[in-house]
Amino acid sequence: MKIVMLGGPGAGKGTQAKQIAAKFNIPHISTGDIFRANIKNGTELGKKAKGYMDQGLLVPDELTCDLVVDRIAQDDAKDGYVLDGFPRTIPQAEALTKALNARGEALDYAIDIEVPDENIVKRMGGRRACLGCGATYHLMFNPPKKDGICDVCGKELILRDDDKPETVQKRLNVYHDQTQPLIQYYSEAGILKEVDGTKDINEVFDAIVLILEG
Ligand code: ADP
Ligand code: ADP
Ligand code: ZN
Numbered sequence: 348m349k350i351v352m353l354g355g356p357g358a359g360k361g362t363q364a365k366q367i368a369a370k371f372n373i374p375h376i377s378t379g380d381i382f383r384a385n386i387k388n389g390t391e392l393g394k395k396a397k398g399y400m401d402q403g404l405l406v407p408d409e410l411t412c413d414l415v416v417d418r419i420a421q422d423d424a425k426d427g428y429v430l431d432g433f434p435r436t437i438p439q440a441e442a443l444t445k446a447l448n449a450r451g452e453a454l455d456y457a458i459d460i461e462v463p464d465e466n467i468v469k470r471m472g473g474r475r476a477c478l479g480c481g482a483t484y485h486l487m488f489n490p491p492k493k494d495g496i497c498d499v500c501g502k503e504l505i506l507r508d509d510d511k512p513e514t515v516q517k518r519l520n521v522y523h524d525q526t527q528p529l530i531q532y533y534s535e536a537g538i539l540k541e542v543d544g545t546k547d548i549n550e551v552f553d554a555i556v557l558i559l560e561g
Pocket of ligand 1: 382403439
């Protein structure tokens with residue numbers, strides 16, 4: 348099963364993608380996580396990506412597309428995957444379609460998690476992220492068992508720099524300009540499914556499972 352997650356920053360893509368990956372036993376591929384890991388490890392890619400990310404801007408397509416095309420060609424992705432945070436622009440979507448077509452493959456679902464901007468701004472201040480393993484929590488809606496500590500790997504949780512309110516507003520603008528057109532793109536491809544992302548985490552997941560098993 349090949350899935351892409353759509354939705355604004357903080358819509359819940361990562362939260363849902365992790366659960367989908369676990370239930371259907373496919374890899375969760377998050378470009379945001381890949382960039383953050385590269386920044387942490389001080390790679391060339393990380394150095395290039397950081398400036399864009401800190402400003403709430405998208406990393407250029409040239410740095411992003413090949414990375415994903417290579418990743419989905421790996422062995423663990425042969426039965427499918429859930430892409431989280433990619434594609435984010437029409438050229439990225441076209442690059443993905445082209446790479447899949449070249450192998451006689453196609454995506455099965457594009458799941459758009461719909462959340463109004465007002466809710467997103469409120470949500471982001473409460474997000475806490477683990478840089479160790481990529482797990483994500485929310486102070487109110489999905490708290491870790493121990494304050495400030497990752498349930499999965501025991502490392503410290505942080506508020507991402509780009510989750511501060513000024514940057515969140517900028518990321519929302521970038522989303523509306525550059526990413527939202529993908530909804531039309533995948534609607535025309537006949538694979539778009541929409542879910543109400545304002546419901547609680549488990550309800551959103553149930554709605555997604557209904558789609559994927561339906
Ligand atoms: P969120 O889950 O809150 O939307 P991500 O972790 O997906 O955030 O992305 C964080 C940042 O990483 C983005 O604001 C952007 O700078 C960069 N990024 C992630 N994926 C992409 C992509 N496909 N294209 C360009 N930039 C990306
Ligand atoms: P995205 O990957 O789309 O940026 P996340 O999955 O990281 O979004 O979720 C953003 C924040 O909102 C996190 O703190 C997460 O725990 C929380 N969250 C995710 N889904 C919900 C939901 N349905 N209701 C309330 N909070 C949520
Ligand atoms: Zn962790």
